[in-house]
Amino acid sequence: METWLFFLYTRGMNSLEILAPVGSPATLEAALQAGCDAIYCALPTFGARAYADNFTLEQMKEVIHRCHSLHVKVHVTMNTLLFEDEIEAAYQQAKQLYEIGVDALIVQDLGLIHLLHERLPGLCLHASTQLSITRPDQIEQCKKLGIQRVVLARECTKEQIQACIQTGIEVEVFVQGAICISYSGQCLFSSLVYGRSGNRGLCAQPCRMPYRLYKEGEPVDFQEPYLLSPKDLSLIEEVQTLQNMGVCSVKIEGRMKNREYVYKSVELVKKARDGFLLDQKDRKELKAAFNRGFTKGHFGQKRGRELMNMAAGNHQGISIGKVLSQRKDRIQIKLTETLHQNDGIRIAGLKEDFGCHVNYIYDASGKLVSQGTAGQKIWIPVSSKVKIGSSILKTVDSQLQKQVDQIIQDQKRKLSMQCHLSCQGPGHPLICQLSDGSVQVSCESEVPAQQAQKRPLAKEDLIKQFSRTQDTFVQVDGFTFDLQGEIFFPLSALNHLRKQAVDLLYQEKIKVQPIEEKPYHVACTSLPLEGIQIQEGLSRPCQELADLRYNVTNSYALACLLTLGYRGAMISLECSFEQTKALIEAFEKRYQTSAPVSVWIYGKRRLMLMNHCVVNTVCKDGKREKCALCHQHRFTLKGKDGKIYRLLGDAKCHMGIFESQAYDAIDKIAQYRHIGVCHFHVFFLDEGPEKRAEICRRIALCDRTFLLNLNG
Numbered sequence: 001m002e003t004w005l006f007f008l009y010t011r012g013m014n015s016l017e018i019l020a021p022v023g024s025p026a027t028l029e030a031a032l033q034a035g036c037d038a039i040y041c042a043l044p045t046f047g048a049r050a051y052a053d054n055f056t057l058e059q060m061k062e063v064i065h066r067c068h069s070l071h072v073k074v075h076v077t078m079n080t081l082l083f084e085d086e087i088e089a090a091y092q093q094a095k096q097l098y099e100i101g102v103d104a105l106i107v108q109d110l111g112l113i114h115l116l117h118e119r120l121p122g123l124c125l126h127a128s129t130q131l132s133i134t135r136p137d138q139i140e141q142c143k144k145l146g147i148q149r150v151v152l153a154r155e156c157t158k159e160q161i162q163a164c165i166q167t168g169i170e171v172e173v174f175v176q177g178a179i180c181i182s183y184s185g186q187c188l189f190s191s192l193v194y195g196r197s198g199n200r201g202l203c204a205q206p207c208r209m210p211y212r213l214y215k216e217g218e219p220v221d222f223q224e225p226y227l228l229s230p231k232d233l234s235l236i237e238e239v240q241t242l243q244n245m246g247v248c249s250v251k252i253e254g255r256m257k258n259r260e261y262v263y264k265s266v267e268l269v270k271k272a273r274d275g276f277l278l279d280q281k282d283r284k285e286l287k288a289a290f291n292r293g294f295t296k297g298h299f300g301q302k303r304g305r306e307l308m309n310m311a312a313g314n315h316q317g318i319s320i321g322k323v324l325s326q327r328k329d330r331i332q333i334k335l336t337e338t339l340h341q342n343d344g345i346r347i348a349g350l351k352e353d354f355g356c357h358v359n360y361i362y363d364a365s366g367k368l369v370s371q372g373t374a375g376q377k378i379w380i381p382v383s384s385k386v387k388i389g390s391s392i393l394k395t396v397d398s399q400l401q402k403q404v405d406q407i408i409q410d411q412k413r414k415l416s417m418q419c420h421l422s423c424q425g426p427g428h429p430l431i432c433q434l435s436d437g438s439v440q441v442s443c444e445s446e447v448p449a450q451q452a453q454k455r456p457l458a459k460e461d462l463i464k465q466f467s468r469t470q471d472t473f474v475q476v477d478g479f480t481f482d483l484q485g486e487i488f489f490p491l492s493a494l495n496h497l498r499k500q501a502v503d504l505l506y507q508e509k510i511k512v513q514p515i516e517e518k519p520y521h522v523a524c525t526s527l528p529l530e531g532i533q534i535q536e537g538l539s540r541p542c543q544e545l546a547d548l549r550y551n552v553t554n555s556y557a558l559a560c561l562l563t564l565g566y567r568g569a570m571i572s573l574e575c576s577f578e579q580t581k582a583l584i585e586a587f588e589k590r591y592q593t594s595a596p597v598s599v600w601i602y603g604k605r606r607l608m609l610m611n612h613c614v615v616n617t618v619c620k621d622g623k624r625e626k627c628a629l630c631h632q633h634r635f636t637l638k639g640k641d642g643k644i645y646r647l648l649g650d651a652k653c654h655m656g657i658f659e660s661q662a663y664d665a666i667d668k669i670a671q672y673r674h675i676g677v678c679h680f681h682v683f684f685l686d687e688g689p690e691k692r693a694e695i696c697r698r699i700a701l702c703d704r705t706f707l708l709n710l711n712g
Helices: 002-011 025-034 057-069 087-099 110-119 136-144 158-165 189-194 236-245 259-273 280-289 398-410 459-466 491-509 555-563 577-591 614-619 666-674 689-702 704-711
Strands: 017-021 038-041 073-078 104-107 125-127 147-151 170-177 211-215 232-234 249-252 318-327 330-335 344-348 354-357 377-381 391-396 415-423 431-435 440-444 474-483 531-536 568-570 597-603 606-610 635-639 644-649 655-659 679-684
Touching (some): 017 259, 025 038, 025 259, 025 398, 038 057, 057 491, 073 087, 104 110, 104 147, 158 236, 189 606, 211 614, 236 249, 259 398, 280 318, 280 391, 280 398, 415 459, 440 491, 459 491, 555 568, 577 666, 614 644, 666 689
Parallel strands (some): 017 249, 170 249, 568 597
Antiparallel strands (some): 170 232, 211 635, 318 330, 318 391, 415 431, 431 440
């Protein structure tokens, strides 16, 4: 019995959840074999990685069963913004996931959060990092919406994380993977410039594109072009610190990444959580799997070059040598690390990096070999001219791929079991109890024990038979016994009992509790919202009005904000006129009151909000202390496509990227009034007095109310 109690005790020693990204069946197996405690994945719709190999609902049911049988939780991302014609479909999908046993939904859209909280109160909801949560007061609002866990913004410092933990809510923190340079959920760059919404899973990644910085219209002399591309976050060596702080879950980014990245990331996070130090081999393999350079990010107060990799926006692998010479279609390399046949490399040093798979390796004498080792000079074929002295980066490690594939193929994760076998003697059944520390089942043999005629059944015999679980999801790691008298059972009876017990345990592990669905009964009352709101520069707009940060794209989101005490809300810049009309009509029909919304009609729209300053990093020291350069001079970014963007920071050194030309919908005021919009937003960023007067005159001509306000 001591073994049994020790087993139950050790189950709770490592309470920090390791949450792994899963974008395909292959990465699911990699995450499981590496030892994750939970996974996050998505269906084809409403997940913020539309290009991942997402699961169908039927596949998701199988994923949930497999994971639950191994005591692994499944969180499903439904973290896109939803338009009015999508909200009901999203609700039905959430309900279906609830019915098949999902452990939690990760949600961004306030309307969906509100609707699920009201109608499916038992469904566990996690606030997506897309909600940009960094402060305790935001968490208090989340609590009112039934949120059980918040995924904090990657901009959070150690002190901010600690403050959020003090609210008592579950806190989840990213520890490995890509960083969005914009506050998540606050990036409209891809949506407004390229027609692919990052808030809807279609990000074109403009942050990974090259740009040139201009000061007063003149290019700044700076050679590195990836001015918006951050390094990848790596807080693996801070995992125990986070655990001691009270973080409940550490999350690995990467639903679009390959299986070796998922495997190594989970493996090393688990290693760190369990108190082991990462060695040089660990770090190399992690870099080889995927990296843009590693940073401790805002958690470590990293700024400027410590945060950014402005030389490249793609996977950097590990450096393995330099080009010594080139003869026709072959280059000679002096290796500093091992290179294997079928590895992938990138040759850095050209205007555009050149990459290839290494199909052939020749030693110094020209002999074909399968690998080259550190210190060796080798030759490999290439298809283009290469600059002598260029660095060689290994970006695909074929040996790591083989290693992970072999592990997935040969090692199947099992659920550790304790088995207790008891029998009161001849004439009584054998009782088998299985427990994993959270679920326990009990089965008894269909035939009673016989009186042993020769050798009685020994404990060793029972251990041998009940350990035969190779083709199941369990592994028996400990036995206890309570056996009376000299008993005997046929082997067939023992095998049948073992199978019965394992099958019963599986059914218990995948059992789903009945869901509770409630009707939606929320009364919304609203005061009239009328007039023109003019925002001057980066000043905060009216506090009673939920601004663009709240991403209002459907009527339930508006209702949600009204229940939280706001007087009204600005409609998201991602909403078209027709989508705005649908939102207003649905709101007025459901709540029998006018929709208190505001629509943006003029101004340079903010495309990104960053806790990073391009200007200070390029033109100064990156520390963002006593700078104000962006207010002393006019700075712009220019992309390879020729498009130009304005840079301007606020008082807290949060850098905004704005359109260079103002969005202008003044001529649509009458159309908006026709569908029930009576409040409009005007934003002046850097317009001079004459331009501002011109805009006000145009609005006055289009809107009599504004004219009366001016005259009054």
